[in-house]
Amino acid sequence: MDFDLSEDQRLLQDSLAKLLKDKYAFEQRKGYMASETGWSRDVWAAYADLGLLAMPFAEDDGGLGYGAVETMIVAEQFGRALALEPFIPTVVIGGAFLRHGATAEQRAALVPQIAEGKLLLAFAHTETQSRFDLNDVATTAKKDGAGWVIEGRKGVVVHGDTADQIIVTARVSGGRRDRDGIEVFLIPADTQGVTRRGFKTSDGQRAADITFDNVKVSADAKLNGGLALAERVVDEAIAALGAEAIGCMEASKDLTIEYLKTRKQFGRPIGSFQSLQHRAAEMMVCLEQARSMAMLAAMMASEEDPAERRRQMRAVKIEIGRNARFVGQQTVQMHGGIAMTMEYVGGHYLKRLTVIENMFGDVDHHLAALSEEGGVFVAA
Amino acid sequence: MELRFTDEERAFRQEVRAWIDENLPAETRERMASGRTPTKAMQIDWQKRLYAKGWAVPHWPVEWGGQKWSAIQRFILSEEMQSTPAPSPLGFNANMLGPVMIAFGTEEQKKHFLPKIASLDLWFCQGFSEPGAGSDLASLKTRAVREGDHYIVNGQKTWTTLAQHADWIFLLVRTDPGAAKQQEGISFLIADMKTPGITVRPIITIDGAHEVNEVFLDDVKVPVENLIGTENRGWDCAKFLLSNERTGQARVGASKERIRRLKLIAKEAPGGARPVMEDPRFRSRLTEVEVQLKALEMTTLRVLADENRQLSQRKPNPASSVLKIRGTELQQAISELYVMAAGPYGLVASDPEADRWNEPEVAQDWQTLAQATYFNWRKQSIYGGSTEIQKNIMAKAFLGL
Ligand SMILES: Cc1cc2nc3c(=O)[nH]c(=O)nc-3n(C[C@H](O)[C@H](O)[C@H](O)COP(=O)(O)OP(=O)(O)OC[C@H]3O[C@@H](n4cnc5c(N)ncnc54)[C@H](O)[C@@H]3O)c2cc1C
Numbered sequence: 001m002d003f004d005l006s007e008d009q010r011l012l013q014d015s016l017a018k019l020l021k022d023k024y025a026f027e028q029r030k031g032y033m034a035s036e037t038g039w040s041r042d043v044w045a046a047y048a049d050l051g052l053l054a055m056p057f058a059e060d061d062g063g064l065g066y067g068a069v070e071t072m073i074v075a076e077q078f079g080r081a082l083a084l085e086p087f088i089p090t091v092v093i094g095g096a097f098l099r100h101g102a103t104a105e106q107r108a109a110l111v112p113q114i115a116e117g118k119l120l121l122a123f124a125h126t127e128t129q130s131r132f133d134l135n136d137v138a139t140t141a142k143k144d145g146a147g148w149v150i151e152g153r154k155g156v157v158v159h160g161d162t163a164d165q166i167i168v169t170a171r172v173s174g175g176r177r178d179r180d181g182i183e184v185f186l187i188p189a190d191t192q193g194v195t196r197r198g199f200k201t202s203d204g205q206r207a208a209d210i211t212f213d214n215v216k217v218s219a220d221a222k223l224n225g226g227l228a229l230a231e232r233v234v235d236e237a238i239a240a241l242g243a244e245a246i247g248c249m250e251a252s253k254d255l256t257i258e259y260l261k262t263r264k265q266f267g268r269p270i271g272s273f274q275s276l277q278h279r280a281a282e283m284m285v286c287l288e289q290a291r292s293m294a295m296l297a298a299m300m301a302s303e304e305d306p307a308e309r310r311r312q313m314r315a316v317k318i319e320i321g322r323n324a325r326f327v328g329q330q331t332v333q334m335h336g337g338i339a340m341t342m343e344y345v346g347g348h349y350l351k352r353l354t355v356i357e358n359m360f361g362d363v364d365h366h367l368a369a370l371s372e373e374g375g376v377f378v379a380a
Numbered sequence: 381m382e383l384r385f386t387d388e389e390r391a392f393r394q395e396v397r398a399w400i401d402e403n404l405p406a407e408t409r410e411r412m413a414s415g416r417t418p419t420k421a422m423q424i425d426w427q428k429r430l431y432a433k434g435w436a437v438p439h440w441p442v443e444w445g446g447q448k449w450s451a452i453q454r455f456i457l458s459e460e461m462q463s464t465p466a467p468s469p470l471g472f473n474a475n476m477l478g479p480v481m482i483a484f485g486t487e488e489q490k491k492h493f494l495p496k497i498a499s500l501d502l503w504f505c506q507g508f509s510e511p512g513a514g515s516d517l518a519s520l521k522t523r524a525v526r527e528g529d530h531y532i533v534n535g536q537k538t539w540t541t542l543a544q545h546a547d548w549i550f551l552l553v554r555t556d557p558g559a560a561k562q563q564e565g566i567s568f569l570i571a572d573m574k575t576p577g578i579t580v581r582p583i584i585t586i587d588g589a590h591e592v593n594e595v596f597l598d599d600v601k602v603p604v605e606n607l608i609g610t611e612n613r614g615w616d617c618a619k620f621l622l623s624n625e626r627t628g629q630a631r632v633g634a635s636k637e638r639i640r641r642l643k644l645i646a647k648e649a650p651g652g653a654r655p656v657m658e659d660p661r662f663r664s665r666l667t668e669v670e671v672q673l674k675a676l677e678m679t680t681l682r683v684l685a686d687e688n689r690q691l692s693q694r695k696p697n698p699a700s701s702v703l704k705i706r707g708t709e710l711q712q713a714i715s716e717l718y719v720m721a722a723g724p725y726g727l728v729a730s731d732p733e734a735d736r737w738n739e740p741e742v743a744q745d746w747q748t749l750a751q752a753t754y755f756n757w758r759k760q761s762i763y764g765g766s767t768e769i770q771k772n773i774m775a776k777a778f779l780g781l
Binding site for chain 2: 126131202203209342350351
């Protein structure tokens with residue numbers, strides 16, 4: 001085992017950190033957020049120049065052939081900067097769908113576009129009744145000659161308002177919650193019958209509510225793999241979101257420690273009060289435990305045994321979620337009023353961490369499932 | 381010891397409930413039930429109705445509009461208002477400035493201001509905190525210099541809740557910078573917000589709400605008759621006020637209402653296989669909060685029974701720290717339960733300033749408010765004396781540490 005980054009990995013980390021330092025001062029971020037897309041196309045192009053958008057794809061498909069560790073490194077930097085661009089929807093999630101579920105021709109057509117920053121993807125899986133269950137799908141796909149007709153509604157599609165293509169789970173057979181009978185479709189957002197309503201999410205990012213009304217797509221719109229594919233992709237998303245959370249938590253902790261050293265009340269730095277010192281120390285405990293889980297996630301992302309991978313990823317989501325909540329809340333608490341304001345970055349970490357906690361299953365969702373599945377250390 | 385409500389108290393509760401039902405405007409009730417704070421107009425309208433009934437300030441002396449009620453009766457009224465839910469009388473007026481003026485003000489001040497404070501003819505805001513003086517309030521720098529029959533006030537207040545609605549402000553200012561102890565050079569003033577030199581700048585909180593403000597004071601002329609209590613003894617008023625503020629913050633009735641409402645919501649809230657309310661983890665987390673809230677309700681009654689005595693002795697009541705600490709923790713815990721209930725649809729942002737969701741409907745109203753309220757309620761353990769400060773007080777005053 002080796003927990004150190006390689007030379008190349010360190011280079012990747014440093015070059016992204018430098019880019020974000022230039023492009024993602026808190027004031028610049030406010031500007032991106034206020035724009036119509038809610039993020040920056042210029043910065044997206046800079047990510048493309050750095051090769052970030054090509055990372056996870058095979059070299060044969062026009063990618064760089066990087067693995068989960070590189071994704072972790074990058075997502076963590078995005079977390080630190082509270083970056084707003086659709087990296088996880090397009091590159092991590094969309095990328096994983098293409099890698100594991102698309103044909104060679106589809107990859108040849110789409111991967112270069114993603115790598116160049118010209119194609120954005122979003123994953124539409126949540127429905128009003130589904131909560132966090134990927135298998136709870138009321139949206140239908142019916143055979144229509146050689147193609148398919150999609151009918152239904154998806155909510156809270158993260159970055160769905162700007163995506164060029166939408167990846168949609170739909171039911172071809174069975175009852176609403178059956179694990180069988182679910183397929184995944186890749187649908188151009190401008191297809192007749194697709195209606196999007198964009199809105200802000202509580203962390204200031206963007207999402208869309210999307211209805212599919214008699215949407216006709218060709219046969220090759222269906223990716224290969226159904227629910228198992230979607231679950232595998234979600235596990236990779238959980239790993240990347242976990243890494244993003246680590247970046248957020250770390251920046252949040254650093255900001256708080258700095259504040260404890262500089263803010264004075266009662267004639268001395270508030271960091272001299274032992275109750276706050278202990279809380280800051282606990283933040284660090286949380287961060288390190290969470291960081292370990294982000295590494296576990298990077299390790300398990302490529303695990304081929306789906307049951308084993310699921311269990312470990314649930315553990316990751318639970319432990320990072322719990323610790324992130326503590327760090328986010330204590331960042332605000334130990335700052336006092338100042339971190340309650342939009343104008344200060346502190347509270348934005350809490351907001352982003354809350355959103356991450358509520359994507360792809362919250363702590364209780366995964367606790368219930370993991371305990372059902374026999375826990376982490378399965379007895380013989 | 382008699383731990384049950386008497387028949388009279390039960391009858392009183394019925395009377396209060398019936399009156400509220402009859403008099404609370406439907407749109408006010410609806411807005412409150414949605415989890416929003418009342419609009420300015422709703423707050424004023426409701427407080428005027430209470431005032432006309434004699435219920436706006438029952439804890440004040442009878443001569444100033446109060447009632448000869450027991451602490452339990454006062455508790456019942458405020459609990460009934462919170463659990464309806466109706467707006468509570470504006471805390472800055474009814475629980476902060478009013479009692480201070482009653483305890484420390486002159487006859488003229490009382491005659492002139494108390495009726496307006498009780499009826500909300502004048503909306504007051506609280507100008508205590510400054511950028512450099514939060515927990516360490518006594519280090520405040522806003523300066524007031526006496527010139528003839530005026531004080532000239534210069535400085536900056538911050539976090540001033542609802543200053544945008546306020547007609548008047550009560551201020552802590554430094555009148556003697558040379559005093560031996562910081563606490564000894566402070567005075568308590570009230571000022572008309574229309575006085576030249578007062579500027580209000582909004583601060584938007586992380587949930588997007590405009591609830592707090594910065595208040596800049598630039599050569600503001602305040603007549604000396606607006607001094608409350610003795611010059612340089614303003615800290616006595618402040619301590620007295622802060623201890624009253626903390627008692628109000630347990631808000632057990634409001635928490636009960638939020639829990640009852642959450643149960644109704646969760647019964648319908650989609651949880652995949654079953655409604656959220658049927659998820660055993662959710663239920664046990666909710667029940668845990670309810671149990672703690674029950675304990676807090678009993679503690680509140682105990683502290684309240686004690687408060688008669690405290691008020692007449694004009695001494696701060698350190699026991700109120702228990703209520704502040706646990707009450708705010710529970711309100712925050714409840715807000716987290718709403719976030720849990722909302723699940724993925726909790727990501728949809730609301731506009732807390734809007735009356736209701738005004739974009740095409742992409743989520744239910746309560747779902748869009750869940751995270752905003754959670755973010756907003758992080759303030760509870762910060763203001764009115766942070767949890768840390770409450771614990772310091774307890775360690776000192778109760779535990780002798
Ligand atoms: C939404 C909101 C509304 C408010 N409304 C008003 C209002 O209407 N009028 C008004 O005057 N003020 C108001 N306040 C201000 C509030 O009272 C202050 O925020 C509070 O006193 C804390 O001060 P601070 O924010 O400067 O934090 P600081 O005092 O700087 O505290 C920062 C952190 O250090 C901790 N800390 C400080 N001293 C100690 C210690 N000795 N031991 C251990 N920990 C310590 C605090 O608990 C906190 O966690 C409001 C605040 C908020 C957030």
